[in-house]
Amino acid sequence: MKTFDHLTVIGLREWVALPELGVAGLRAKIDTGASTSSLHATDIELFERDGQEWVRFTAHLGTVVQLRHRRCEAPLVAMKTIKSSNGHSEIRYVISTTLALGDLSWRVQFTLASRKAMRYRLLLGSKALIDGHLVVNPGLKYVQDKPVFPVTTSSSTGVA
Numbered sequence: 001m002k003t004f005d006h007l008t009v010i011g012l013r014e015w016v017a018l019p020e021l022g023v024a025g026l027r028a029k030i031d032t033g034a035s036t037s038s039l040h041a042t043d044i045e046l047f048e049r050d051g052q053e054w055v056r057f058t059a060h061l062g063t064v065v066q067l068r069h070r071r072c073e074a075p076l077v078a079m080k081t082i083k084s085s086n087g088h089s090e091i092r093y094v095i096s097t098t099l100a101l102g103d104l105s106w107r108v109q110f111t112l113a114s115r116k117a118m119r120y121r122l123l124l125g126s127k128a129l130i131d132g133h134l135v136v137n138p139g140l141k142y143v144q145d146k147p148v149f150p151v152t153t154s155s156s157t158g159v160a
Contacts, residue, residue, distance in 0.1 A: 007133050008104060011140030016122060017100040017147040018059075021072045025146065026061050028101075029120035030129070030136050036082065036094075037128045040121040041112035044093060046076065055093050057112055060121050082111055099128065102144030106132050 010030060017024040041057040053076040061068040074095040083089045092111035099108040108128040
């Protein structure tokens with residue numbers, strides 16, 4: 001039997017943070033069937049800063065019961081056509097930001113999409129799992145500790 005000692009084990013749900021966006025205490029759903037990660041965002045606006053395209057958006061972070069949101073800004077990485085499991089295609093903005101999970105942190109690309117009908121506001125896809133050297137044990141949840149970091153505000157604006 002092969003073992004994977006160099007990989008970090010995570011469960012189907014984990015606590016994550018997005019330090020560059022000033023976001024902590026966010027529950028993520030791990031989805032090995034999705035290639036790209038996704039963040040629940042609304043009020044998305046494209047703008048230019050220093051000759052580069054950026055995107056400003058409201059990140060929705062809480063649950064249906066306990067709503068939280070934050071205005072954020074990030075450089076635009078790309079625009080990507082995403083096909084959902086029901087065959088519907090849509091064009092989404094893509095940003096890249098640091099993701100913290102447990103004591104690990106690495107850059108992850110996120111599509112910005114409405115996940116209003118979804119229980120989890122952040123979906124962590126297979127590309128992020130590969131880049132983070134993670135392996136998923138589907139029988140576990142919240143294996144890693146909540147990430148702790150000093151909140152930066154250079155890439156984000158006020159909390160609402």
